[in-house]
Amino acid sequence: MNDSIFVNFIYCGIALYLVNVYRIDIRKFICNESNPKALPGASPASPLLLIASILGAFVLLGMAVIGEYALGLVEAQSELVWYSVFALLAAGIIEELVFRGYLVVRGKDSVVLVMSCLFFSLVFALVHGGFWDTENGFSWNFSTQAYFNSSIWFVNSLCFYALRFGPWNPTQSIIPSIVAHMAFNLGVYVVKLSQGFIVF
Secondary structure, three states: OOOOHHHHHHHHHHHHHHHHHHHHHHHHHHOOOOOOOOOOOOOOOOHHHHHHHHHHHHHHHHHHHHHHHHHOOHHHOOOEEOOHHHHHHHHHHHHHHHHHHHOOOOOOOHHHHHHHHHHHHHHHHHHHHOOEEOEOEOEEOOOHHHHHHHHHHHHHHHHHHHHHHOOOOOOOOOHHHHHHHHHHHHHHHHHHHHHOOEEO
16 A cells, blocks of 8 residues: 555545446436446445445455464554555445456356456455565565465455355446445454554
8 A cells, every 4th residue: 555645645536536426327327327338337236235245344354364363474464554544445446446347257158257257356366465565676575474465355356256246236236345345445454453553
């Protein structure tokens, strides 16, 4: 996560813009208005599915925290500045639009959909896993923590895809995966805060 308050501000601005576009697109969906330029997954989701998405995110977070303690990785965590909570929440919107919105192959058979979800979940995991470090110039990082983080994000990504494309989401709304992603990220922030990894 970038420590620059300016970059965090821009990231949040993009997320707020997308929320507004989604709000308009979902309203048009509800009113049965034709909207060929709607963002992917711009449809409503049931409140029950949204609650289940949040609870599922906390289960994933619990497994991640238990795994970190079991592997002795807690002290190897990175620190975050206090205002990064806003960028973490924004990431739940922007990354879901990119991965669960655009980076998926739809319109084919279910095997192609599943394979694309697996492939792009691997990409998602590699982007988040921390296999490289740019703090003191570029360097590779093949630590246990990098592999563990990547496995967590791979599983998370598959769950987010399932929230979007599973039979429990008949309109294939992206809102449940956004809500789950934001809940997970907020939970990460709270856990880091409790462990002393948030810098004020």
